[in-house]
Amino acid sequence: MHAHGDDDGTIELKTPEQFEAMKQAGKVVSRTLALLRSAVRPGITTGELDRIAEESIRSQGAVPSFLGYGDFPGSICASVNDEIVHGIPGARVLREGDLISIDCGAIIPDDVTLVATGRWNTRGWHADAAVTVGVGEIAPELAELSRVTEQAMWAGIDAVKEGVALNDVSTAIDGFTRSQPRRYGIIRDYGGHGIGSSMHMAPMVYNYPVRGERLVLTTGMAIAIEPMLTLGKNKTRVLADDWTVVSKDGSYAAHWEHTVALTPDGVVVTTAPEE
Template sequence: MIITKNQEEIELMRESALIVSKTLGMLAKEIKPGVTTLELDKKAEEFIRDHKAIPGFLGLYDFPNTLCVSPNAQVVHGVPNKKPLQEGEIISVDCGAIKNGFYGDHAYTFAVGEVSNDIKKLLEVTKESLYKGIKQFKLGNRVGDVGFAIQKHAEKHGYGVVRELVGHGLGKKMHEDPEMPNYGKRGRGKKFIDGMVVAIEPMINMGSKRIKQLPDGWTILTSDGLPSAHFEHDVALVNGKPELLSTFHYIYEALGITSNEEDEFRVSSTN
C-alpha cells in the first residue's frame, strides 16, 4: 500500500533528507587516499547525532554501521572496514537518517583522487540516468516509466542495470511501497499520485548486470569484477511534479563543482 504524505510531512522529510545531504557533503572533504571507510563511518555517525537525528542504517535489519560504503566492484551494502582507500578508486556512500520520525536516504559515488576516463564516464552516465528517472516521476506516469528511462540511458552506453536491487517508497519506514526498479516498460506498474515520496537510486555496472553477495551477508558486488556506480535522491510528488528533498549541493560545494542539474526539481531552499 502506498502511504502518501501531506505537505507538513513532506517538509519534515525534507529535514531528514537534508541531514543526509549535509552528512555526504561533510564526507566529501574526507574521502581521499589513505582514509579508511571505518573512519568515515565514525564521522558520519557523530555528524548525524550532532544534528539531533538518528543514524538510519545503524541496526536496521541488524546492519552494523551508519554508512554503507561500497568501493569499485561493490555495488551496495558494503560494510565499513579498516582498509585504506587508494588513489583511482571509486566509492558509493549510502547514508540514512531519522528525524521527526521520518527517514532520509540517499547516496553518491565519489572518486578517490584522480580516476580513469572510463570510470568518469560511468559516474556521469549513472548520475544522468538518475535525473532522467526523476523527470518521469510525475502525475499520470507509472513505476515502469521511471525504470524505462533509467534503463534506456544506461544501456545505450553499454552498461549493465542491476535487477535484484531497486529503489523504494520512503517515509516512517525505510522501505515502503512502491518498489522502484531501474528497469521496466513504459506504462506498467503502479500509478503515481500526489504526496508520494520515493528514493530513486540507479545501480549501474560497467559490465554485466549480474551480481553476487559476499559471505558477510551484506556486500553486493558485480559478478565480473568491473566497477559499479550508485546515485540516489529522495523525491516527493507535489502538484503533479517531482520535487527533490535531498540535494548534492553540499557535496558540490565541498568539491568546488558548479552544477545546475537540480534546478528543475528544486522548489525550496537548501539552507
C-alpha cells in the first residue's frame, strides 16, 4: 500500500534492533505473498485470498498493516486488471487471463498479546510489498507489463545507497521504464514511501524524477519502492468505494513493491523472497 496521507514529514532513523524487527516483518510479508501467488487461480475470490493472507500473517506472530487503515476492510489490497492499487478484496471471482496485483503489509508488534486481534494502528515495526500475478494463461503484453514493472522496481532498489539522492532512485525507475520498446503509463498520482514504526512515513518516493527534490539517503532510513505502470496513459480515478484506484482510460496495470532498509551492514530488501 502507498501513502494515503498519514505521515507528518519526519524522516525516521532506525536502530539495528528496530531493523531486526523490520526484517522479521519482511519475512512474514514475503512468505504470505508466496502463499498468495500459489493460491491465485481461476475461480478463487479476492476475499478468499484475503482470508489466506490474514491467517498467514497472524500465524507468524504478526499483525496486518492494512486492516482498518482508514476504513480499509482487508489485510491485502487486491487490484485486478485496470485497477492499479487499493482494490478492496471481496466477492470478485478471478478469471483466466486476469492480472491481479496483491499488496500486503505486516507489523511485528511491540506487544505480542495483540497478534490475534491487532490492526493497522498496533505499535510495532512494518514491512510492505506487492506482486503482480497472472491468473492462468495471460496475454504476452500483460506478462511483459508485469515484468517491466518488476524490473523498474529493481532498478530503483539497485540505486539505493548511503549518500545517494532519493531523486536518483526515482530517476532509475523512470529511466528503466522509458528504455523499453513499448511506451508505458508511469503513474504519477501514487508512489512509494518511508516505512518503519508506521506503514507510511516521509519521504514520498516518486516513480519519476522531481525537480527540487534534494533528500539524500542515509543509514537508518527505510523506504518502500513501488512503481505502478499501465499499458495506456498515466491518468487515474478513484471508484465510489473511496479506495480502488483505476486507470482513467481502462488500460491494464501492474504494481510491484519491496521494503528496502539502509542498515549499518548495507542495503537490505526486507521483503525479498526467501531462497
